[in-house]
Structure formats: C-alpha cells, structure tokens
Amino acid sequence: MTGMREDPIKHFFLWPAVLIVLAIAIFPLIYSLANSFMSLRLVPPIPPRFVGFDNYIDLLSNERFWQVVKTTSIIAFTSVALQFVLGFAIALALVKKVPGENFFRVGFLLPMLVTPVAVALVAKQILNPTMGPLNQLTSFFGFPNLPFLTDSTWALGSLITVEIWQWTPFVILLLLAGLQGLPDDVYEAAELENASPWQQFWGITFPLMLPISAAVIFIRIVESFKIIDTVFVMTGGGPGISTETLSLFAYQEGFKKFNLGYTSSLSFLFLFVVLIISLVYLAILKPYLEKYK
Amino acid sequence: MSVRDLRGAKRYWVFGACLFWLLLTLFPLYWVAITSFKRPVDVVGGPTYLPFIDFQPTMTAWIELFSGIRGEFFSNFWSSAIVATSASVIATLLGAMAAYALVRFPFKVRLLSGVAFFVVAMGGFLLGRDILGFNPVTASIIAFCIALALSVFVNRYRLPGPVLGNDDVVFWFVSQRLFPPIVVAFALFLLYTEMGKMGFKMTDTYFGLTLAYVAFSLPIVIWLMRDFFAGLPVDVEEAALVDNVPSWRIFFGIVLPMSKPGLIATFVITLAFVWNEFLFALFLTNSRWQTLPILVAGQNSQRGDEWWSISAAALVAIIPMVIIAGFLGRMMRSGLLRGAVK
Numbered sequence: 001m002t003g004m005r006e007d008p009i010k011h012f013f014l015w016p017a018v019l020i021v022l023a024i025a026i027f028p029l030i031y032s033l034a035n036s037f038m039s040l041r042l043v044p045p046i047p048p049r050f051v052g053f054d055n056y057i058d059l060l061s062n063e064r065f066w067q068v069v070k071t072t073s074i075i076a077f078t079s080v081a082l083q084f085v086l087g088f089a090i091a092l093a094l095v096k097k098v099p100g101e102n103f104f105r106v107g108f109l110l111p112m113l114v115t116p117v118a119v120a121l122v123a124k125q126i127l128n129p130t131m132g133p134l135n136q137l138t139s140f141f142g143f144p145n146l147p148f149l150t151d152s153t154w155a156l157g158s159l160i161t162v163e164i165w166q167w168t169p170f171v172i173l174l175l176l177a178g179l180q181g182l183p184d185d186v187y188e189a190a191e192l193e194n195a196s197p198w199q200q201f202w203g204i205t206f207p208l209m210l211p212i213s214a215a216v217i218f219i220r221i222v223e224s225f226k227i228i229d230t231v232f233v234m235t236g237g238g239p240g241i242s243t244e245t246l247s248l249f250a251y252q253e254g255f256k257k258f259n260l261g262y263t264s265s266l267s268f269l270f271l272f273v274v275l276i277i278s279l280v281y282l283a284i285l286k287p288y289l290e291k292y293k
Numbered sequence: 294m295s296v297r298d299l300r301g302a303k304r305y306w307v308f309g310a311c312l313f314w315l316l317l318t319l320f321p322l323y324w325v326a327i328t329s330f331k332r333p334v335d336v337v338g339g340p341t342y343l344p345f346i347d348f349q350p351t352m353t354a355w356i357e358l359f360s361g362i363r364g365e366f367f368s369n370f371w372s373s374a375i376v377a378t379s380a381s382v383i384a385t386l387l388g389a390m391a392a393y394a395l396v397r398f399p400f401k402v403r404l405l406s407g408v409a410f411f412v413v414a415m416g417g418f419l420l421g422r423d424i425l426g427f428n429p430v431t432a433s434i435i436a437f438c439i440a441l442a443l444s445v446f447v448n449r450y451r452l453p454g455p456v457l458g459n460d461d462v463v464f465w466f467v468s469q470r471l472f473p474p475i476v477v478a479f480a481l482f483l484l485y486t487e488m489g490k491m492g493f494k495m496t497d498t499y500f501g502l503t504l505a506y507v508a509f510s511l512p513i514v515i516w517l518m519r520d521f522f523a524g525l526p527v528d529v530e531e532a533a534l535v536d537n538v539p540s541w542r543i544f545f546g547i548v549l550p551m552s553k554p555g556l557i558a559t560f561v562i563t564l565a566f567v568w569n570e571f572l573f574a575l576f577l578t579n580s581r582w583q584t585l586p587i588l589v590a591g592q593n594s595q596r597g598d599e600w601w602s603i604s605a606a607a608l609v610a611i612i613p614m615v616i617i618a619g620f621l622g623r624m625m626r627s628g629l630l631r632g633a634v635k
Binding site for chain 1: 304307308310311314315317318319321322324325328336337338339340342387388390391393394395397398399400411414415418419423429433437441462466469470471472473474475476477479480481483484504505507508509511512515534539540541544565568569571572575576585586587589590592593598600603604607608610611614615617618619621622623
C-alpha cells in the first residue's frame with residue numbers, strides 16, 4: 001500500500017482505543033456469555049449453578065420471547081422501509097435544487113438530533129386522545145378519541161410513525177451525499193436519448209445508488225432493532241406486552257427481576273437474531289450489488 | 294444549472310411537497326415550545342395553537358423549572374453536559390489516533406491470537422470465579438490480563454490460519470455497533486456493581502459513565518476519521534519524515550491541525566450521540582450523575598399529564614441539539630460529511 005510506513009510508535013497510537021473497547025465492550029460480552037449458561041439470581045440470591053443450554057431452551061419455548069421478536073421486527077422493517085422511500089424522495093428533491101434548498105436541509109435534519117426520550121414525550125402529547133391536536137384533526141373528519149396508544153395496533157402504528165419522523169433525516173443525509181457524488185455526464189447522455197425522468201431514475205439513479213442504499217438500510221435496521229427509549233416512554237411496552245421490544249424485555253427481566261443468567265441468554269439470542277437478519281440481508285443483496293458494480 | 298435540475302411547474306410541486314414535510318418535521322417542535330408557555334387550563338381544555346390569540350403565554354413552567362421545585366434539574370443538566378463533552382473529547386482524540394495509525398501504518402493480527410484471547414478470557418474467568426472461588430471482578434481482571442498478554446505474545450509467531458490486516462481491524466471496531474447495547478450495558482452494570490463492593494465505586498460516577506460512552510463512541514469516530522485521514526495528502530508528512538521529524542510530532546503538530554474540520558464534525562456527531570443516549574445512563578447511574586434523558590423520561594410517570602412542565606424539561610434537552618443541527622447543516626453544505634459516506 002502507498003503511504004504506509006513502519007514505526008513502533010504505531011502501537012502507542014492504536015492501543016488506547018483497542019484497550020478501552022476490549023475492556024468495556026468485549027469483555028462484558030464474554031462475561032455475559034459465561035453467565036448465560038448459569039442459573040444466577042440476585043433476588044433472592046442463590047449460588048450460581050451451571051445449567052448448560054437450559055436458559056436458551058426456556059426462552060425459545062417462551063411464547064413471550066417470540067411475541068417480542070415479532071413486535072421488534074414489525075417496528076424495524078416497516079419503519080425502515082417507509083424511511084427509505086420517504087428519505088429517497090426528499091433527497092432527490094433536494095439534489096434537484098428545489099427553491100429554498102439550504103433552509104430545507106437544516107430543517108429536515110433536526111428530528112435526528114432531538115433526544116428520543118423528548119420526542120416520545122412530545123408524541124404522547126400530540127397523540128393524547130382527548131386534548132391532543134391530532135384528536136382535533138381526526139374529530140373534524142368524524143373519528144373522535146382514537147386509542148392512539150391504548151390499542152395494540154394503533155400503538156404499534158404510533159411507534160412506527162415516531163420512528164419514521166425521527167430517523168428519515170438520517171436516510172436523507174446519507175442519500176443526499178450519495179446523490180451529490182453521482183456524475184453529471186450519464187444524465188446528459190440520457191437527456192440526449194430523450195429518456196423520461198422515470199426511466200432515468202430506474203435506469204441510472206437507482207442502480208448507481210444501490211450500494212449506498214444497501215448500507216443505509218442495513219444501518220437503520222440494525223439500529224431499529226435496538227429500540228428501547230421511545231417505547232419505554234410512550235407505551236412502556238403496553239397495552240399488555242403488545243409493543244414490548246427485545247431491549248425492553250431484556251431490561252424488564254434483568255433490572256426488575258434480577259434474573260441474570262436468563263437475561264444474559266436473552267441478550268445473546270437478541271444478538272443472534274440481529275446476526276441472522278444481517279446475514280440473510282447481505283446474502284439477498286449480494287447478487288444485485290455485484291450486478292451493478 | 295446541470296441537466297438534473299428541475300424546470301418549470303414541476304419545481305413548484307416539489308417545493309410544495311418539501312414544504313409539507315417541513316411542516317410535519319417542525320410541528321412537534323413548535324408544539325412542545327408553545328406548550329411550555331401554556332397555563333394548565335389552556336392545555337387541559339383542548340388544543341390551542343397560537344400564543345396571544347388562542348392562549349395567554351406564561352413563564353410559570355420555566356420559573357418552576359429553574360427554581361428547582363421540580364427536582365434537581367441543574368445538577369442533571371450539568372452532569373449531562375460534563376459527561377457528554379468529556380466523553381466526546383476523549384473519544385475523538387483516541388479515535389483519531391487509532392484511525393491515523395490504521396491509515397498510515399500496517400498492522401498484522403493473526404486470527405488465531407484473537408481466538409486465543411476469547412477462549413482464555415472466558416475460560417479463565419469461569420475458572421477463577423467458579424473453581425478457584427475469586428470474586429467476579431478479581432477473576433475478570435486476572436483473566437483479561439492473562440488473555441491479553443497471551444494473545445499479544447502468540448501474535449509474534451508464525452501460526453497457521455488467516456492474517457488480518459488494517460481493514461479487518463477497522464471492521465472489528467465498527468462491528469461493535471452491531472451488538473445490541475443492552476447485552477453490554479447489563480453486564481457492565483454487574484461488573485461495576487461488583488467493583489463497588491470491592492471499594493471502587495463505578496456505578497453513578499463520572500468515571501464509570503464517561504468510560505462507557507468513550508468505548509461506545511470509538512467505533513463511529515474511527516470510521517469517520519479514517520476516511521478523513523485517508524483523504525489527506527501524504528506529501529506534507531513525507532517532507533517532514535525526510536527532515537527526521539518523529540511520528541508523534543507529525544501527528545500532533547501537522548496532521549491534527551490540518552484535520553480540524555473533520556475533528557469538529559466528528560466531535561459534534563459524538564456529542565449528539567452521547568447527549569441523547571438513554572440505555573447506558575439508565576443502567577449505570579441512579580442519582581448524582583443521572584443525565585437529562587433519564588430525568589426527562591421520568592417526568593411523565595412521576596407527575597402524570599402536567600404537559601406544560603414536561604415540555605419545558607424536554608426543551609432543555611432539545612435546545613442544545615437544535616443549535617448543533619444548525620451547525621451540522623452548515624458543515625453539510627461545505628461537503629464535509631461527504632467523505633464519510635464513501
């Protein structure tokens with residue numbers, strides 16, 4: 001490689017970061033993995049006992065676990081799909097020099113930076129079934145007092161909406177940067193051939209943007225699976241457990257029941273779910289990415 | 294004008310659509326801002342929209358907030374600010390150093406020594422805790438040090454198996470973001486608690502929380518800064534090398550000053566990430582070093598639907614981020630973030 005040189009000082013540069021990540025992120029992971037094969041409780045305290053895969057088997061046969069996986073997947077996939085479609089459309093509008101573009105950019109960026117917990121509290125006010133502004137709007141159309149947060153389906157929809165509001169800016173940000181990097185000459189050629197904007201989009205823009213789109217969707221899905229703060233504040237997992245996500249379930253088991261072994265195996269199953277989804281995603285995408293390389 | 298720009302009536306349709314999305318984006322923020330100036334009667338009596346027309350604004354919620362009737366607001370604000378700033382500074386510095394090393398110097402890590410670390414760390418921990426009867430922290434520290442020493446030692450020999458290069462090290466860092474943070478947050482909480490029993494208080498301390506945030510910001514910092522450094526011209530550094538300037542002075546004296554825009558962008562992104570973070574603060578703090586998101590999240594359950602004061606509390610968390618958004622928007626226009634995407 002060019003520009004590379006040898007110098008023992010390189011270790012001094014790299015090791016502080018490696019050590020911190022090893023000690024604070026990797027070692028707890030190992031510790032957790034070790035605990036996940038144990039029966040370990042803090043309240044009431046019982047001596048740790050090796051139980052092999054019992055915790056995992058317990059969880060996999062627990063209906064609540066599957067329910068939680070389903071809820072988390074619905075939230076993640078639906079919200080990311082809509083974020084991507086909306087984000088792509090908005091990024092296209094911005095790159096085409098819509099009037100007032102600079103102002104729109106800063107405005108569109110905002111939600112992504114607002115504290116998710118605060119967003120959830122604002123959403124709770126707006127979605128309030130009696131004194132919220134949205135209720136006024138739906139009442140006007142003849143649907144007063146809709147159960148935005150107290151009915152399972154509505155609550156799930158509300159959470160997805162909040163996710164879309166908050167994270168579409170991230171998609172816009174990255175796709176816009178990608179669009180700005182596309183070469184102009186391809187479009188000039190297409191213009192000469194009289195290709196319609198629709199043809200130009202599917203023939204040029206979309207394929208050229210495929211790698212970055214794939215990356216953006218991947219990041220968003222992985223991040224969405226971690227969702228806890230919005231749910232924690234807006235519904236607390238309710239009504240019942242219908243909006244409980246994987247992180248929230250792990251938090252309830254670990255922090256409320258102090259069932260350590262069980263929680264550790266739960267978090268590893270969680271990791272496993274995310275890994276499987278990532279691998280399947282990459283496998284599906286690979287032929288397309290290679291086709292347009 | 295390039296051929297990709299919009300022309301004619303279409304421009305106004307697209308403009309209208311953008312305006313609509315902007316309205317959706319800004320309405321919740323407008324709503325929280327006006328609610329914080331409302332009297333209770335203006336909230337409970339149904340939605341009101343325009344100050345001075347719909348309702349008479351009042352400062353009550355803000356005065357209550359700042360006078361401290363509503364809990365230790367200042368203390369939480371400062372702990373948030375201090376932890377977020379110092380964690381971002383440390384992460385940006387250490388991450389920039391690591392990213393520079395990964396761009397300019399070759400590294401070779403044998404896969405087998407990585408596996409050795411994992412096996413020895415886990416085996417040693419289990420052996421120490423369950424068979425030799427050490428407490429979990431002593432067992433962890435011993436297992437960690439032995440595993441690390443062994444894997445560094447093993448890495449010097451020509452072992453079979455693949456050799457990983459710089460890109461793999463970067464991938465290792467970035468892949469940390471794949472792990473659900475709850476896996477680590479919970480284990481970290483247990484380890485911190487055990488350390489507390491031994492006399493090193495880690496839960497609810499500045500040190501404990503900042504350390505966790507540094508570790509979790511490093512992957513992003515390394516990812517962003519690596520692309521930035523890779524885009525810098527090597528000539529200046531090569532000229533300095535010819536003059537026998539030592540590498541650490543090249544980095545601190547030449548490379549860092551040249552990278553100021555990239556460092557600022559990275560710092561700001563990390564700052565926003567740490568400021569808004571909820572899960573680690575929830576696990577690792579309980580009173581003294583509790584951050585704003587935790588305080589804000591607790592508002593609703595503690596006091597029910599007192600939306601005027603909840604809104605004021607939420608705004609304190611939001612406003613610094615709005616300032617940062619303006620800042621990021623400016624940097625985006627100058628194309629600073631473009632490098633990070635490639």
